[in-house]
Amino acid sequence: MDSSTGILRAAGLTLAGGVVLLLSTAVYSESAVTSGSKAAGMNSCVAPTAEMRRNHMDYLKHDRDSVVRKGVRDVNNSLADCIECHAEKDGQGGYHPVNAEGQFCSTCHAYLAVSLTCFQCHSKTPEQKQSGAASLSGGGSSGQEGGLGLLIQSDEAAALSVEEMVQLHAVFREE
Amino acid sequence: MSGNREQPKEIKRREFIGMTVLAAGAASVAPGILLTVAHATAEAEGASSEVRWGLLIDSNKCAESCNACVDACNRENGIDLLQRPQGQGDEMWDAQRPQWIRKVKLKDNQTGEVTNLPMMCQHCEFPPCVDVCPTAASFKRADGIVLVDRHTCIGCRYCMMACPYKARSFIHQNVEQQTLRSPRGKGCVESCNLCVHRIDAGATTTACQDACDKDGHQAILFGDLRDPESALSKALREKSSRQIRADLELNTGVRYTSL
Ligand code: SF4
Ligand code: SF4
Numbered sequence: 206m207d208s209s210t211g212i213l214r215a216a217g218l219t220l221a222g223g224v225v226l227l228l229s230t231a232v233y234s235e236s237a238v239t240s241g242s243k244a245a246g247m248n249s250c251v252a253p254t255a256e257m258r259r260n261h262m263d264y265l266k267h268d269r270d271s272v273v274r275k276g277v278r279d280v281n282n283s284l285a286d287c288i289e290c291h292a293e294k295d296g297q298g299g300y301h302p303v304n305a306e307g308q309f310c311s312t313c314h315a316y317l318a319v320s321l322t323c324f325q326c327h328s329k330t331p332e333q334k335q336s337g338a339a340s341l342s343g344g345g346s347s348g349q350e351g352g353l354g355l356l357i358q359s360d361e362a363a364a365l366s367v368e369e370m371v372q373l374h375a376v377f378r379e380e
Numbered sequence: 381m382s383g384n385r386e387q388p389k390e391i392k393r394r395e396f397i398g399m400t401v402l403a404a405g406a407a408s409v410a411p412g413i414l415l416t417v418a419h420a421t422a423e424a425e426g427a428s429s430e431v432r433w434g435l436l437i438d439s440n441k442c443a444e445s446c447n448a449c450v451d452a453c454n455r456e457n458g459i460d461l462l463q464r465p466q467g468q469g470d471e472m473w474d475a476q477r478p479q480w481i482r483k484v485k486l487k488d489n490q491t492g493e494v495t496n497l498p499m500m501c502q503h504c505e506f507p508p509c510v511d512v513c514p515t516a517a518s519f520k521r522a523d524g525i526v527l528v529d530r531h532t533c534i535g536c537r538y539c540m541m542a543c544p545y546k547a548r549s550f551i552h553q554n555v556e557q558q559t560l561r562s563p564r565g566k567g568c569v570e571s572c573n574l575c576v577h578r579i580d581a582g583a584t585t586t587a588c589q590d591a592c593d594k595d596g597h598q599a600i601l602f603g604d605l606r607d608p609e610s611a612l613s614k615a616l617r618e619k620s621s622r623q624i625r626a627d628l629e630l631n632t633g634v635r636y637t638s639l
Contacts, residue, residue: 273529276427276521278580285560326530326565328558 237312239301241293244309250290251282258313261287284323289331302329423580432505432524433574434605434633435586436612436621439497441599441638444485449498449600452591453481456575458562465553478549478564480572481588495639498588498600500572501526501547502624503633509539509548518569524605524633525574535567544625547571574602605633 236254238244250257251264265287268280291309292300304310304324314321454460457480464473481500487493507526509518517533520526528539528548540548548571555564561577564570575586585593589600603612621635 269531271426273527273531274519274521276523276576276580277425278423288560326555326558326563326568328560328563332560 237309238291239293239307239309241296241301242291242309244290247290284327285331288328292330299333300330304329423582427521427523427525427580429522430606432605432633433579434503434524434603434612434635435500435574435589436601436603436615436635436637437497438599438601438637439495439639441597442483442496442498443595443597443599444494444496446595446597447483448591448595448597449588450479450481450483452587453500453572456562456578456587457573458557458559458564461557461559462553462555462564476550476552478551478570480547480549480570497636497639499545499547499624500588500634501543501574502545502630503572503574505631505633507630508542508544512538512542514538521576525576525579526571527573527576528569528571530563530565530568530570533568535569537569539569543571544628544630 244250252260264282265284268282269284271277272280272283288303292303293308295301301308302324304314304321306315310321310324459478459480462477464477468476481498484497484499486495486497488495503524503526505520505524507518507520509526510520513519514536515532515534517529517531518526518539519529535550537550540550548569550569551564551566554566558564575583575588578586584602586600586602589602592598592600601612601615603610605613605616607613615637616635619637621637622639623630623632623635624639
C-alpha cells in the first residue's frame with residue numbers, strides 16, 4: 206500500500222540477498238534441520254527454505270506485534286510453531302532445547318555470530334501433552350535417511366534468485 | 381486440564397451472546413449509556429473496544445485461609461516454574477519473586493473487623509503505568525487489558541513506581557523454564573494480564589475465578605463491563621461496589637463489594 210517503503214524494502218532485500226547469495230554457495234549447502242524433529246518429515250516450511258533463512262526474523266516480528274498488542278492470535282507465523290516443528294526429540298519423551306548447541310537455531314546463529322535472544326523469555330521446547338508423552342517418542346520413524354523432506358542434499362542449490370525472493374516477499378506481505 | 385472444560389463453556393458463551401442480542405432489543409437503558417453487544421473475541425478478530433474486561437470481587441466471600449486463586453495464577457502463568465536463585469535467602473526470595481495476585485488482609489483497629497481480598501493489577505482505564513513508560517511497552521489493549529510488551533520493555537521499572545496498587549513484578553533472574561503461553565525473562569516487568577491467552581481463545585473465566593469457584597467461594601467474577609447484560613454488569617447494578625483508591629480517578633476494571 207505504501208509504494209515508497211515498498212521500493213526501499215525491495216532495494217534493501219536485493220542488497221542483503223546479494224550478500225547472502227555470495228555466502229550461500231559456500232556455506233549453506235547443508236540443512237540445519239535435525240533429523241529427530243517434526244520438520245525433517247515435512248516438505249517445506251511456511252515459505253521456501255532460502256526465504257526462511259533470510260527473513261524468518263521479519264515474519265516473526267511482524268506477527269508478534271499483532272499478537273501482543275492487538276490480540277490477533279491466528280497469525281501465519283508464530284515462534285511457538287517454529288519450536289513445535291524444529292525441536293528435536295531427545296528419545297526420552299522430551300525435547301532438546303531448540304537453541305542448544307548443535308540444534309536447529311543455534312547451528313546458524315553460532316556460525317554467523319548473531320546472538321539469539323528469543324529464548325531468554327520464550328520456551329525452547331514444545332508444550333508437552335501430559336498423557337501423550339509416550340506416543341511422542343514411540344514413532345521410531347525418525348531414523349530414515351534420505352526421506353527427510355527439509356534436509357537439502359548437498360548438491361542441491363539452496364538459494365532462490367533475487368527476483369524470486371523479492372516476489373515471494375511481496376506475496377507474503379500481501380497475505 | 382482446562383481443555384476439557386473449555387468446550388462446553390464456549391457453547392454456553394455463544395448461547396449467552398445469542399440471548400444478549402435478544403435482550404438488547406428490549407432492554408431499557410439509562411440515558412447516556414451506550415448499548416453495545418459484545419462479540420465473541422475470536423482469535424482472528426483480536427481485542428475489541430466494544431468490550432471492557434473486568435473483575436468483581438466479593439470480599440465477604442473471600443476466605444481467610446484460602447490461597448486457591450494465588451496458586452492457580454502461579455500455575456496458569458508459569459510462575460511456579462521459577463527456581464529460587466542459588467544462595468538467596470527467604471526474605472529476598474519472597475520480596476523479589478513475581479506476584480500477579482496476592483491475598484491482602486485488612487483489619488479495622490477500632491472494631492477488629494477483618495477483611496480478606498485478592499489484589500492484582502486493577503486494569504485501570506487511565507493507567508499510570510502506561511503514562512510513565514518511556515518505550516510504550518506498558519500499554520492498554522482495546523478491550524481494557526493492561527499489559528507489558530516485553531519485546532520493548534527496558535526494565536526501567538518506572539511503572540512499578542507509578543502503580544498505586546503494587547501490582548507489578550520485576551524478573552531479577554535468568555529464567556530456565558517457561559510455558560508457551562507465558563514467556564518470561566530476566567530484566568522485564570510483568571503483572572496480571574487477566575488471563576489474556578484464555579480470553580483470546582474464547583474462555584469466559586480467568587484461572588483465579590475457576591479456582592475460587594472450585595473451592596466453593598465464588599468471590600471472583602470475570603466479565604464484560606460494557607455489556608449491560610453480563611453477569612458482571614448485573615452484579616454491579618445490584619450491589620454497591622467500590623474501586624480501591626477511587627480518589628485517584630483511574631476508573632479501575634477490578635471492583636470490590638463488601639469492602
Ligand atoms: S493497577 Fe497498576 S499495573 Fe495495573 S493498570 Fe493500574 S497502574 Fe497499571
Ligand atoms: S519497566 Fe518496562 S514496562 Fe515498565 S516503564 Fe520501564 S520500559 Fe515500561
